[in-house]
Amino acid sequence: MQWLEERTGFLTLIKNLLTEDVPGGASYWYVFGSATIIALAVQIVTGIFLTFYYAPSAATAWESTKFIYEKVTFGQFVISLHYWGASVMIALMALHLLQVLVWGAYKRPREIMWVIGVTLFLLTLVLGLTGYLLPWDLNAYFASQVAINITGSAPILGEWIKSFLQDGPTMGTLTINRFFGIHVWLVPALLVMLAGAHLFVFRHNGAAGPPADRPPTGKPGRFWPNQLFMDTVVSFIAFAVMVVLAIAAPPELLNKADPNNSTFVPSPAWYFLSLYGILRLAPPSLEVVATIVIPTLFLLLLLLLPWIDRNPRRALARRPYLLAITAVVVVVVVGTGIFGQNAINAAALESGGNVGVCSVACGSETQLAAGAANPLLAGKTTYLQKCAACHQASGAGLPGAFPPLAGNAAVTGDEQAVIATVLNGKTGPLTVGGKTFNGAMPAWKGQLTNAQIAQVITYVRNDWGNKASAVTEAEVAAQAK
């Protein structure tokens, strides 16, 4: 040790790190930050292990995940630990954030530490979101599609962010690689650097101590061994919880992602349930407000809190407003989360029918309900769910693969021909606007009700500048016989 100390100053460094004053004495209130670091370490170790086997491409992502589950020794355990580690890490971070918030520890001179902390939380959520796609099973695919479409609905930057995330006209290998790069390189690097900065600034400021207006009198507690002992106990408990969950409740790998599965109801990770609940509560016209405006404002408010809350007091009794608002926010987050989960359960129950996957930005149930009164809207919902993957939401199709429906004379032409195409599908070359297409249009007879087929045909004949007569359910029924 002496030899090492002489050459590196290692012992002095450790001593400096361990001798830190804990104002007001060591306390179990202070353990959430250090437990979060341990959770991060578990994520990094298990994550590196997973990269040994995981192969990011549409042809291999699901297959390699399945391989880890079934063939790799302890593979399922490590994947499960990674999965539950994320949940535990986010829960610990949320507790850490709440504690700092309630105790007013974000106040001067700790503003920078707070901003870095909120950013760390955000980055961890990004990790949760990007990691969700990687197994490439049904839930990964459709839940990520919802997330990507929500980013696309943002004003100004939305389209740009969406095309950055998706990296192509539809989700596929490029998307998996993009998410993989973000999940494995970009965000972890940022996270580790910022966590270092967070600790560095923490050491500069020292611990904030209990929520009182005067610094505690008397001798401060010691980090070593008292606080470190408590940190270790709680970190160990957190780790034990991960291990127990990982063994008892390994996440299920569903069937491989299949864009044509139209009855699967995706569900987000629990930490996004609240956002999802808010989305489901919002009427379709306010979707962007629910998915983009509210979360962005909330984040800004959180980041700028040290400058918004200018009350210099820290004693709890002196800060009734902030505490009340915090309590309300917690209740709303939990409440909307429960609502979101219930909405998913209900949709999954019904999906034997046709609730199906939500496209664009979910809310499809409200849209379906509205559809009874407005067949065009119902047609649009069906279109976005069943047809847009190929013909695109804009109706423009994809050059060389899927013909455009917008400005397509065949679509606005003979009703009977269009009904036949949608009912029975179509193969063989066809020409639209001078371009030849030769693919396979699936048959929808039996997949959609006659009413839905009538609505979707009426819709494609009357959007994107198309204008043609409506098709009735009776007309479809006559051909479907």
Ligand code: HEC
């Ligand atoms: C899996 C991709 C896919 C899906 C999903 C799909 N289509 Fe198609 N669609 C095609 C292809 C490919 C063609 C061209 C077929 C050919 O070359 O003969 C086509 C052709 C058509 C045509 C004929 C266009 C013409 O110029 O004659 C219509 C109308 C149409 N689709 C409507 C729909 C509707 C409505 C839906 C949803 C209910 C839908 N499609 C879903 C791939 C798809």
